[in-house]
Amino acid sequence: MPTTLTKLINQQVRLAARPVGLPKAGDWQLTEEAVAEPAEGGVLVKVLALSLDPAMRGWMNEGRSYIAPVGIGEVMRAGGIGTVVASRHPGFAVGDAVSGIPGVQNYWTVPAEQVARSGLAKIDLRLGSVPQWLNVLGMPGMTGYFGLMDVGQPKAGETVVVSGAAGAVGQTVGQIAKIKGCRVVGIAGGPAKCDWVVKELGFDACIDYKAQAPEGVSSTKSRWDAVREGLRQHCPKGVDIYFDNVGGEILDTVLAKINLKARIIICGAISQYNATSAVAGPKNYLSLLVNRARMEGIVVFDYADRYPQAIAEMAGYLKDGRMVSREDVIEGGVAAFPNTLNKLFSGENFGKLVLKVADY
């Protein structure tokens, strides 16, 4: 291992406190450490880019979930792409591009015993760019692919509605549904996102859930009226599949429009993640009864052994132009993480939110 590595500084963002509502500056701590060299069997990865995901908000809360919470004082968990800069593991060589869960830091030292279960995997940058490997070829893409295909089981001619349509998961879901022959209607915030979803991604329509809310006025009622009216207009045959990334009032509004035997994929509920009162349950859930419909959760990790197949399929779509992707890459390195994360919750990001940590 080159001795110069040990002179490098590893900047890290640690969780300082469990946020109440929207995370604020005091919930984070910026720390610096010397880079730790890998021991026998370990790997050292230089982080190039990090994935910023709505799910991160859940990881910051205490309590039982599908994954352990990030501990106070620990480096914040984050997926990312990097380059191997030192390796004492036979499976990895200096220069290999890799994906994994490095956390919010510049360097990720993976001990021998964690290589197998850390998700560290070599990736082929000929299949997609670094940001694309965090988007359509990464966790959001896998989530959208398996959520739609395995839980939703779309059939050609069915109507698929997806919320967060311009987001990382949403763009994948809608494009795959189009490729599979469905009518696809997105829900997104603002005319720019809606235009892009229709013109660039090829959705049949996109409903602006922020429409009709007078500027500066939070007119909640008119928003959901716009969604209701949009569904009536763009889903003349009702809704067969709803891929839900947002929860809240939008979930309720779509529930009122589902067809017999509809499938609702519960992928997330970004509208609820910063709620300081109880999560709003879907008041219209009895539509499941009336319509013999199904609401089912998806967690992408369950499909890990099938990622390669999905990545190959999606890389093919990227290559032949049937699928496009959009990433919102923020410069500024590790220290920019706290402010960048909050863009997700205000809906400021446009496409998959990526934090660039080093040149690639």
Added chain:
Amino acid sequence: MPTTLTKLINQQVRLAARPVGLPKAGDWQLTEEAVAEPAEGGVLVKVLALSLDPAMRGWMNEGRSYIAPVGIGEVMRAGGIGTVVASRHPGFAVGDAVSGIPGVQNYWTVPAEQVARSGLAKIDLRLGSVPQWLNVLGMPGMTGYFGLMDVGQPKAGETVVVSGAAGAVGQTVGQIAKIKGCRVVGIAGGPAKCDWVVKELGFDACIDYKAQAPEGVSSTKSRWDAVREGLRQHCPKGVDIYFDNVGGEILDTVLAKINLKARIIICGAISQYNATSAVAGPKNYLSLLVNRARMEGIVVFDYADRYPQAIAEMAGYLKDGRMVSREDVIEGGVAAFPNTLNKLFSGENFGKLVLKVADY
């Protein structure tokens, strides 16, 4: 046709107004008509007993559902058992025992064009008594059977929780789940029902959701604490299947205890049917996401072509004593319908609520 029939009086209960909250006396109208003789191809049925079901409350509301609402001025819809007293249809003879949807009246005249689609069917009273044909061998039994078996797909060793455990659907669900090798925990109101569910039906345990509520005091909090504590105690391996007849806080409490890949069957929500404000959505629905679990509605009519198979199976269990049934048979005839129906919503009934209309 004997001319004496035309001298009979048909007493009927009609819907006079759409109820707000719990149905009250003024929502009903008692009418009398001469019995109509069947025309060519038709059948006249003397009603013996009527089924009183929570779903009736939904039929009284305006608006889209899985079945058309009962119109104002129409005879209230009700399933029932009767005897053919006149027939001009080759498939039915005087004296045949039949089941169907006669409505709340003493005599049901089925015109030729409705015989096929009215659900009129001959039944074999050697397989079960009149009340049992409205319970385990009738709609509640079919609902429980197909909801549990087709939607729930129980595996031996799994833990099944069922609410409304002493009710018509609940008693069927729990007993079938026991026969299929599951651990079964009921939820019911009051020690008498809970004792019966455990001692007579053979459930492994039954949680009294009314426990710890001081007499005369509606201490909502303590009720759900009792359910939570009961689930902790009686479901040490969590909940794999929840068959929900009640909705509301109990659904939320169970959602917090479900296992990976759990199945929640949405059969009803009796706690919400008389709500004058919006239905309470399940605040803990994101447990579906965390646990990759599924919530799915069931409507029994979808399984009509498989009723014979299920009836045969259940009749076998009744005969060999592996299944018992309990009906709460109320005397008083058609005029007693309005008051009897409300027993369902107060939880006063103990077992399947049946209104006896004539001697059998």
